Amino acid sequence: MTRRPGEIPLLIAMAFRVMTDQLHAGIEAEGREPLRPAHGYTFRFLLGRDDATTVDLADHLGVTKQAASKIVAELEGWGYVERRPHPTDGRARVLGLTAKGRTYVEHADELWRQAEDRWASIIGADRLDRLHEDLRAFVDASGGRAALRPVW
Amino acid sequence: MTRRPGEIPLLIAMAFRVMTDQLHAGIEAEGREPLRPAHGYTFRFLLGRDDATTVDLADHLGVTKQAASKIVAELEGWGYVERRPHPTDGRARVLGLTAKGRTYVEHADELWRQAEDRWASIIGADRLDRLHEDLRAFVDASGGRAALRPVW
DNA sequence: CGCATTAGTCAACCGAATTGACCATATCAG
DNA sequence: CTGATATGGTCAATTCGGTTGACTAATGCG
Numbered sequence: 001m002t003r004r005p006g007e008i009p010l011l012i013a014m015a016f017r018v019m020t021d022q023l024h025a026g027i028e029a030e031g032r033e034p035l036r037p038a039h040g041y042t043f044r045f046l047l048g049r050d051d052a053t054t055v056d057l058a059d060h061l062g063v064t065k066q067a068a069s070k071i072v073a074e075l076e077g078w079g080y081v082e083r084r085p086h087p088t089d090g091r092a093r094v095l096g097l098t099a100k101g102r103t104y105v106e107h108a109d110e111l112w113r114q115a116e117d118r119w120a121s122i123i124g125a126d127r128l129d130r131l132h133e134d135l136r137a138f139v140d141a142s143g144g145r146a147a148l149r150p151v152w
Numbered sequence: 153m154t155r156r157p158g159e160i161p162l163l164i165a166m167a168f169r170v171m172t173d174q175l176h177a178g179i180e181a182e183g184r185e186p187l188r189p190a191h192g193y194t195f196r197f198l199l200g201r202d203d204a205t206t207v208d209l210a211d212h213l214g215v216t217k218q219a220a221s222k223i224v225a226e227l228e229g230w231g232y233v234e235r236r237p238h239p240t241d242g243r244a245r246v247l248g249l250t251a252k253g254r255t256y257v258e259h260a261d262e263l264w265r266q267a268e269d270r271w272a273s274i275i276g277a278d279r280l281d282r283l284h285e286d287l288r289a290f291v292d293a294s295g296g297r298a299a300l301r302p303v304w
Numbered sequence: 305c306g307c308a309t310t311a312g313t314c315a316a317c318c319g320a321a322t323t324g325a326c327c328a329t330a331t332c333a334g
Numbered sequence: 335c336t337g338a339t340a341t342g343g344t345c346a347a348t349t350c351g352g353t354t355g356a357c358t359a360a361t362g363c364g
Contacts, residue, residue: 003284006196006264008271009171011287013189016164018294023161037165038351044158055311067352069312091311091360112158119160122293123286131286132155134275135163141274142170190320207342219321221343243329243342 019115026111033078038071043105046081046097053092080104171267178263185230190223195257198233198249205244232256 020037027035038061045060046052058068072095075081080101086092097105120128172189179187190213197212198204210220224247227233232253238244249257272280 003268003281005261005268006192008268008280008284008287009168009175009264010193010196011284011291012164012168012171014291015287016161016168018291019161019164022294036351037161040158041162044162053311063351064353065312066314066354070351086311089311089361091358093312109157112161116155116157116160118294119290123289127282127286128160129155130279131283132160132163134279134283135160135167137275138271139163139166139170142174142270188320205342215320216322217343218323218345222320238342241330241342245343 019119022115022118023108023111026114027108039075039080040108042071042075043080043097043101043108046095046101047105050094050096052095053086054095055092057095075101171271174267174270175260175263178266179260191227191232192260194223194227195232195249195253195260198247198253199257202246202248204247205238206247207244209247227253 023040041061042057045057049056054068054072055065057072058065061068061071072081072083076083079098082096082098083093084096086094116128123131175192193213194209197209201208206220206224207217209224210217213220213223224233224235228235231250234248234250235245236248238246268280275283
């Protein structure tokens with residue numbers, strides 16, 4: 001088969017767009033704060049670790065600590081995230097999800113599941129699983145953790 | 153298999169990042185103008201049609217006509233694109249690739265091929281083909297042509 | 305102890321988009 | 335044919351999300 005070169009990245013960009021748009025539509029319909037993908041990735045990051053600082057988040061997102069700090073401030077203002085003093089380091093603040101934050105993540109997971117299910121219903125769950133593996137393999141092989149950043 | 157919900161979009165974003173970064177590295181190494189993804193998509197769009205106006209491009213990219221106009225102006229300044237008067241519509245200008253623009257596209261195709269080959273060498277060409285189909289199926293089923301826009 | 309490093313903030317700036325106002329040409333209804 | 339409306343394009347101001355740079359305060363290693 002002859003793939004047109006450059007088509008895969010284009011399709012990837014579009015697929016990402018479609019999925020996030022679907023999620024975003026779901027969120028907006030609920031009259032929620034204007035949460036952006038970066039916020040979602042922040043939630044997911046904080047779920048995993050309970051000792052993360054703003055600098056850690058910045059590193060994870062692939063942005064400067066100032067930018068990460070802004071994001072955190074926003075989320076804190078909306079009550080999704082809280083900053084607690086670090087137990088041992090007087091300079092640092094430990095980030096954590098509030099109850100509201102955790103509730104939101106569960107809700108978002110449901111929406112993601114729906115988006116993924118839509119895709120699965122088109123190509124089949126097994127192929128979606130394989131696609132998942134292939135994406136993972138490519139990303140892992142390419143330095144493991146690509147910056148998440150704005151994409152153009 | 154239990155996929156973690158929300159992981160696929162994350163991986164998609166990362167995969168896109170990785171591919172475009174690889175391409176960008178190739179371009180930059182050649183001391184070329186700072187071409188961005190939007191420029192690439194513009195080239196690809198103009199290759200297909202020879203009667204496109206700035207408004208058409210804006211629609212394709214999913215941005216305002218002002219934004220598209222800036223992109224075109226930039227590309228025109230670098231000699232990749234030219235604006236000719238529209239044969240029948242006195243307001244409009246027809247966009248077209250210059251020889252330099254077409255040469256560039258061929259070159260970019262080569263770089264894309266390389267990026268895709270890298271992926272194929274990891275997961276196998278047949279799986280990449282299938283992945284390509286699956287992306288296409290999803291995008292087509294979701295309104296066919298998602299806006300290309302900034303992705304977060 | 306002293307000095308380089310690090311977490312975080314404040315402020316200025318930047319790039320790439322947006323909105324809004326506008327002009328000139330096209331198109332359509334009467 | 336003419337007048338109203340829609341459309342392609344430009345100019346200017348603003349917005350948004352990020353960056354760079356300078357700084358403070360706490361850390362931790364020699």
